[in-house]
Amino acid sequence: MRICIALFISILVTQAAHWNQFRGPEGTGHTKANLPLTWSETENVAWKTAIPGRGWSSPVLWENQIWLTTATPDGKQLTVLCLDALTGKILHQQKLFDVTDPQFAHKFNSYASPTAVVEAGRAYVSWGSPGTACIDTKTFKVLWTRRDLDCDHFRGAGSSPILWNNLLINNHDGADVQYVFALDKHTGKTVWNTPRSVDFQDLDPEGKPKRDGDMRKGYSTPHMVTLNGKPTLLSSGAMAHYAYDPTDGRELWRAVERKQHSASTRPIFGHGLCYFPTGFGKGQLLAIDPNGKKDITDTHIKWRLTRSGVPEKPSLLLVGNHLYMVDDQGGLATCVDAKTGEEVWSERLGGNYSASPIVANGRIYAFSEEGKAVVFAASSKGFQKLAENKLTDGFMASPAVHGNALILRTKTHLYRIGK
Secondary structure (H helix, E strand, O other): OHHHHHHHHHHHHHHOOOOOOOOOOOOOOEEOOOOOOOOOOOOOEEEEEEOOOEOOOOOEEEOOEEEEEEEOOOOOEEEEEEEEOOOOOEEEEEEEEEOOOOOOOOOOOOOOOOOOEEEOOEEEEEOOOOOEEEEEOOOOOEEEEEOOOOOOOOOOOOOOOEEEOOEEEEEEEOOOOEEEEEEEOOOOOEEEEEEOOOOOOEEOOOOOEEOOHHHHOOOOOOEEEEEOOEEEEEEEOOOEEEEEOOOOOOEEEEEEOOOOEOOOOOOEEEOOEEEEEOOEOOOOEEEEOOOOOEEOOOOOEEEEEOOOOOOOOOOOEEEOOEEEEEOOEOOEEEEEEOOOOOEEEEEEOOOEOOOOOEEEOOEEEEEOOOOEEEEEEOOOOOOOEEEEEEOOOOOOOOOEEEOOEEEEEOOOEEEEEOO
16 A cells, blocks of 8 residues: 555656746746646645635645745735645744734735745745745755845735746836846845836826836736847836846847836747836736847837737736636637737636646636636637636635646635646
8 A cells, every 4th residue: 555655746746847936847838738628626636735824925836845834914924834745734833033013015905925946955935025045855944045036015025936957036016116127046146137228207296206106016927938049037117118138137129118107028039029018007918029229119019909908917828829817807709819919719617817837738717706617618619618617715825736636726715626
């Protein structure tokens, strides 16, 4: 019996592609796992674990460890958790930071919204300006911390760190300052720090500069791609979208948007185009040719989608020649041609959405704030709903995958969904 159990665990570990960052191994929401189609509170639940505090950060995994962050509702205590992916048992729970006077966080946000990133032997956790830390995943020893990456997050932090080579990279777009930075992942020391080149400033009725926090705030997670054979960092700010050289933080180009603000989705790349939803307001989707320099706003935007259905918070999925997206209000699912921006179909799912959808073997999984999960086909032949599922509490965090199971964080619990 013990041999069978050991073999079963070994198979699970082998199957588990490390879901090590926000939106998975490639940061695009794709997995080849054979995920369950249906579930409920009583069906296909391998385990369910209550998560203390309040946090919207998504779970991430390395082998059989799940890492996530949480906070007290008032933001005064910031805690990291590690759970066993096979049993749901909490292996480690540690308060990392005390915050005497927390910044304001909008009730829609939380004090633990940025998602961790993990690799072999190390977990990197962040709450934005209040603190960033590196933890040894075997001993749970804290290896380094940073509490001086200042930024007025205005309505709460949202950008999640990513890893590239020996760098830990993130955005800090606040009401006061906006910058992109890279830390040495081994020591936590700053390698480079690049201020945003676009800073929104308006004039008050007396003609004096007025700085609007929403117009200067961003929540997006950066994304690494290869452009013309070179590593390139794509990053959305408050009212502009950028490409940087990740080795030194040098800005390569930017596209400026003056009508939308607070970009929140993670950029993606394909078919020679960079795709950036523009944020809140009358949101748009920009498809940008990256072969430009400096300000490419008027020269390299190949197409833009201006209709309803462009998400403000859920990130996009690129599957083959088509983009799939689910918007925040009402859950309008839309399929568009990735090369032209032409709409192929749209269908209202119902509900409100903050979590980013994922795709597995031709199925798209979308998770609502009300706890509904709609599974539909990644098909350009029209909307095809495959299943609709429900858990008690709603989803703000995006899903993770372990083996052929979903790891889902609701507002109160963490679930393993799968046989």
